[in-house]
Amino acid sequence: MRLLVSVFFIFSVSLQAAETAKIHTVPLSSIRLTDGPFLHSEQTNLQYLLALDADKLLAPLRREAGMKSKVESYGNWENSGLDGHMLGHYLSALAFLGSATANQQIKARLDYLLTELQKIQQVQQGYLGGVPGSKALWQQIQQGQIEADLFSLNQHWVPFYNIHKTFAGLRDIYLHSGDQRAKNLLFNYGNWLKKLVKNLSAQHIQQMLLTEHGGMNEVLADMAVIFDDPDYMALAKSFTEVRILQPLLKGEDKLTGLHANTQIPKVVGIARIAELSGDKAWLKAAEFFWSLVVEQRTVAIGGNSVREHFHPKDDFNPMLNEVEGPETCNTYNMLKLSMLLYRQTGQSKYLEYYERGLWNHILASQHPEHGGFVYFTPMRPQHYRVYSKVDQAMWCCVGSGIESHSKHGEFIYSLDNNALHVNLWIASRINTPQIKLQQRTLFPDEATTELIFEAPSRLKLQLRYPSWAGVVRLWRNGKAVEVTAKAGEAILLSGPWQQGDRIKLELPMQLSLEAMPAKPDYFAVLFGPIVLASRSTPFPNESLSFVADDSRMGHIASGPTCPVSAAPLYIGDSKNFLASLQRLPNQPLAFGTGQGFLQGQPELIPFFRLHDSRYQIYFQHRSLELWQQQKALQQQQDKAAALLEDQTLDKVYPGEQQPESDHFYQGEHSEAGVNAGRHWRHSKSWFSYQLNHKGQQNLTLRLEYFGLDGGRAFEIWLDDKKLTDVELKSGLGPDWYSVDYPIPNDMLPKNADHFRVKFVAKPGSIAGGLYQVLLLKL
Incomplete structure (x- = not known):
């Protein structure tokens, strides 16, 4: 423990001279969770981590090194192009949890991994990655042969994103344990990277960065400090x-249509560089990005994005209608960004968001029993989530999930030169040379917290006065203390403190409504910072699987959707709705709803406690007259959507990263972009996707085009058979339209449930652009 603490403070001191901020996070080794849902989450995650097989995670790296592997790698994303990414997440998670718990099994697992990584790195001359075909790929990059798309670099799935995880994992091990083996591995890996890009121009590197690359800039900035190497x-x-930095520096919002979690880690890196260099312009750019996301594109739980992309900030219809709602990885990274910005500015809004996202998205994304993780959290009324299975699902949100639930203590407290900041109300103990203190709380079931000094201290206490709290009351050793601070500010208490001194803080929580951005007729219900939701059972005797399978798209809850028009809604004044809520007895935190609801009588509980069920977070409120006027139209739209859903065997949204990678996109001289909020892809050569026909016959391929692309000519192929020639009509105007292409049964493969559809440009023309690809059964 002494080693862990000393390493952290050596690292902190080395940063302080360069940082403009004087607020520092407290090392995980100095924090222990003592009670409550976050302790339970940490313990559940411990079992999940130990259930993972280290040799399976190492297998892709051993394969690329030409070494014999003890076992085969995991499947799913770990053997379909993103091979090895989970190992990096695993290293970080072990580093965090080992520091947070001092668990010996975690330490032993880390020891084994570091020993094996040393063997692999010796063979690979510094490189530590499982990217398939690594040798040829990196030789091409080193020689300046770069072909970059949104998620494909030289026909490989986001290789820099992949290896970033291992860079970050080694960094985290060193910073949290001081293990010199991790530092040496990171040093060698860094030298490999320097050699890789040594002869590349700035233009070459910017070209590579078109492809998702994680937070490479952040980890490289940290390495500048670790190795004292400018x-x-x-x-x-x-x-x-x-392409991302310049608009932010100019105060321009260019986020619509971009892949959300591709951008957030880049801005985490921008904020980290600003913290280390004191660059105020870069800090301002990061703050501007945060405001664009949190204040304009974020829903009540703290999450953002639909189908992984930023939709227009004035159009939240996709958030209500799609089942691929906020991605958990996004919030994982937004919490990192919020912590960095708070350290540099001290502004309470970053703490407020951190609390909201931590309780309502991160905590809610882990199953409290088997520990599985959620990828998408739909805001669509009465839909549901699916959870990972430890030996099958290897998604990005599993990787960030095992990290998140290993470090719940990282931002409960922070320190400046004079005070301990108490940021979150989570039962815990802090033990540093400056202060030893225990926080006892049953928040949010009870609205109080108590701080007990376990040793004398001269530090001041800075207690957050949340904006959601009513009139706060405070007692010092049993005596009432007048609180002059206001909500959104901080309560500052001076020492010195003696062992046994106690501070009790009462934080009255109130019920409130929060409208969905750009959808003022839909609101979420909160109790303090806690989002409330209701279970839903719209289909009698329904049997859903809430654990994802190991298929490429298993992370999507693809069961039947419920008509939006059939969801419970409130008729009348929203003020009357709040007044009608009654806290239910004999339950930790639950509210019954009164009169005014149609199509159901919801019972509201904290969303983080709602699992294995359909649910509803946002409720529509209307006048009875307006609802009656609009219900018929909504029912008609729901009926049409349900019919199309029933007909659809497979679908691709061209130009969107995950849908394309899930359908094994391939292409040459292809481009993707956004037109009026809609994604597209075209090519001067060809591009293709793998579609699953599920053994069905009598199929139709439906393609969506844009009217101003008239005159383009291309061919459509199914595997090695040409389906048809296409020439897009001219003179249709700036709107979208669809064309159906029947597929003869004799063109379908006889021994496979999938085929590859390929779009090949005619000489001098362009294939596409395509805005949607649907495979329909007639």
Whole structure:
């Protein structure tokens, strides 16, 4: 423990001279969770981590090194192009949890992994990755042969995103344990990277950065400090994508249509570079990004994005209608960004968001029993989530999930030169040379917290006065203390403190309504910062699987959707709705709803406690007259949507990262972009997707085009058979339209449940653009 603490403070001191901020996070080794849902989450995650097989995670790296593997790798994303990414997440999670618990099994697992990584790195001359075909790929990159698409670099699935996880994992092990083996591995890996890009121009690197690359700029900035090497800071800046940075520096919102979690880690890196360099312009750019996301594109739980992309900030219809709602990885990274911005500015809004996202999205994304993780959390009324299975699902949100639930203590407290900041109300103990203190609380079931000094201290206490709290009351050793601070500010208490001194804080929580952005007729119900939701059972005797299978798209809850028009809604004044809520007895935190609801009588509980069920977070409220006027139209739209859903065997949204990778996109000289909020893809050569026909016959391929692309000519192929020639009509105007292409049964493969549809441009023309690809049964 002494080693862990000393390493952290050596690292902190080395940063302080360069940082403009004087607020520092407290090392996980100095924090222990003592009670409550976050302790339960941490313990559940411990079992999940130990259930993972280290040799299976190492298998892709051993394969690329030409070494014999003891076992085969995991499946799912771990053997379909993103091979090895989970190992990096696993290293970080072990580092965090080992520091947070001092668990010996975790330590032993880390020891084994570091020993094996040393063997692999010796063979690979510094490289540590499982990217399929690594040798040829990195040789091409080193020689400046770069073909970059949104998620494909030289026909490989996001290789820099992949290896970033291992860079970050080694960094985290060193920073949280001081293990010199991790530092040496990171040093060698860094030298490999320097050699890789040594002869590349700035233009080459920016071209590479078109492909998702994780937070490479962040980890490189950290390496500049770890190794006291300014070359890494220069590299961190060169790995910062200008296409994202420049609009932010100018105060321009260019986020609509972009893949959300591709951008957030880049801005985490921008904020980290600003913290280390004192660059105020870069800090302002990161703050502007945060405001664009949190204040304009975020729903009540703290999450953002639909189908992984930022939709227009004035159109939240996709959030209500799609089943692929906020992605958990996004919030994982937004919490990192919020912590970085709070350290540099001290602004309470970053704490407020952190609390909201931690309780209502991160905590809610882990199953409290088997520990599985959620990818998408739909806001569509009465839909549901699916959870990972430890030996099958290897999604990105599993990787960020095992990290998140290993470090719940990282931002409960922070320190400046004079005070301990108490940021979150979570039962815990802090033990640093400056202060030893225990926080006892049953929040949010009870609205109080008590701080008990376990040793004398001269530090001041800075207690957050949340904006959601009513009139706060405070007692010092049993005596009432007048609180002059206001909601959104901080309560500052001076020492010195003696062992046994107690501070009791009462934080009255109130019920409130929060409208969905750009949808003022839909609201979420909160109790303090806690989002409430209701279970839903719209289909009698329904049997759903809430554990995902191991298929490429198993992370999507693809069961039947419920008509939006059939969801419970409130008729009348929203003020009367709040007044009608009654807290239910004999339950930790639950509310019954009164009169005014149609189509159901919801019972509201904290969303983080709602699992294995359909649910509803947002409720529509209307006048009875307006609802009656609109219900017929909504029912008609629901009926049409349900019919199309029933006909659809498979679908691709061209130009959107995950749908394309899930359908094994391939292509040459292809481009993707956004037109009026709609994604598209076209090519001067060809591009293709794998579609699953599920053994069905009598099929139709439905393609969606844009009217101003008239005159383009291309061919459509199914595997090695040409389906048809296409020439897009001219003179249709700036709107979208669809064309159906029947597929003869004799063109379907006889021994496979999938085929590859390929779009090939005619000489001098362009294939596409395509806005949607649907495979329908007639």
